Amino acid sequence: MTPSTPTARISSISHHLTENQFRENSKMASRSQIPDQLPWDPTCDQFPPFKQLPKLPNAPEGAAWVWGSDDQLGRLNLLTPERVKASAAEIRTGELIRLDLPLDVPKKPAFERETFIHNIKTVTKDVVFDDTYALNTQSGTQWDGFRHVIRTHSHQELLQRGKYYHSLIEATSKDIVGEAANHKCSIHHWAVHGVAGRGVLLDYRHYAQVHNKPYDPYTTHAITLPELQECAKFQGLDLRSEFQGGDIRVGDFLLIRSGFVQRYGELSPEDRYTAATRSHGDIAFAGVSRDTDMREWLHDSYFAAVMGDSPTFEAWPVPQGDFLHMSLLALWGCPIGEIWDLETLAVRCRELGKWTFFMTSAPANMPGGVGSHANATAIL
Incomplete structure (x- = not known):
């Protein structure tokens, strides 16, 4: 009626x-994930903030080991088929931009890591050739896997009960090397699952140069959250989550250009070598800050992974010993990419006025592996 x-x-x-x-x-x-309802459903649209993480038995404070009892993927779980398919809509021009530096760059890696070695092998003279590589997966453009570092607050805890991400519970070397080694948290789980989705580039280096904020990427320069927010605003982006009205979507890849690759290209070979062979206490690189605001934003944005052109992603060194690596890798299961080549990508994004794109990466399918070169491509 x-x-x-x-x-x-x-x-x-x-x-x-x-x-x-x-x-x-x-x-x-x-479609909003309830904190205590385990395991979490990666298809949800909204996830709990850091302050609402559930208290988990046998886990360190702040651990987000929420994706199931045998989880090996961490935040890569957020790369659902639906999100990957939706991310393909970012492809406009079809341009392919490789995000890896050549395998032999840097010529001399920092932190006393081995130099890449390439040999040509003659199989049949003048007819057939092979080649061989000898490399440390952390020597150039890289992924830090979940076996790379544990979560610990002190040297004593490191010796007693430091923990890797979720499935590799106790930090004992027998899980990683030796006859009893297993494949928990191995990089090959990422390779089998696949890594593809929507990338968001923050060209902090360009923003800083335009706004007269000079710094050397080979020094400790901490990029704060307010600076990233201003950088994003300069690019026409809003760093709030999508459900808050911003531009960051669950499962995005965050890429930050701090200027390391640019500066590396400007230095002489001698200066590059000198910088790379500084003692551990003297090595310094620009990167994101480790304050509470930055940590909570990185957590609450629910990125599938974070990457940068810096060799350390976070500002280096870490005086307090509270590495952001430990939070990202061991607590949240968030992959870290380092020494990515973002130079060409930044130029094209600036020319197009578009800072989001489709991105793929093929980590090494190496059972038991700790890390991998990225083998990554942006598709504009």
Whole structure:
């Protein structure tokens, strides 16, 4: 029966709208992950902030080991088929931009890592050739896997009960090397699952240069969250999550250009070698800060992975010993990419006025592996 008076009709329309709004809110609520409801569903649209993480037995404070009892992927779980398919809409021009430096760059890796060696092998003279590589997976453009570092707050804890990400519970070397070594948290799990989705580039180096904020990427320069927010605003991006009205989507890849690769190209071979062979206490690189605001934003944005052109992603060295690596890798299961070549990508994004793109990476399918070269491509 149709309401007969204007007041009744308005009341009916208001009730109808209220019901629809309730249904929409209920629908949204059903796609919001409840903190204590384990395991978490990676297809949800919204996930708990850091301050609402559930308390997990046998896990360090702040651990987000929430994707199942045998999880090996961490935040790569967020790369669902639906998100990967949706990310393909970022492809506009079809341009392919490789994000790896040549395998022999840097010529001399920092932190006393082995130099890449390439040999040509003659199989049949003048007819057939092979080649061989000898490399440390951390020597150039790289992924830090979950076996790379444990979570610990002190040297004593490191000796007693430091923990790797989720599945490799106790930090004992027998899990990684020797006859009893296993494949828990191995890099090959990433390779089998696949790594592809939407990338978001923050060209902090360009922003700093335009705004007269000079710094040397070979020194400790901490990039704060307010600076990243201003950088994003300069690019026309909003670093809030999508459900807050911003541009960051669950499962995005975050890429930050700090200028290391640019500066590396400007130095002489002698200066590069000198910088790379500094003692551990003297090595310094620009990178993101480790303050509470940055940590909580990185956590709450639910990136599938974070990458940078710096050899350390975070500002280096770390005086307090509270490495951001430990939070990202061991607590949250968030892969870290380092020494990525973002130079060409930054130029094209600037020319196109578009800072999001489709991205793929093929980590090494190496059971038991700790890390991998990235083998990554952006598709514009």
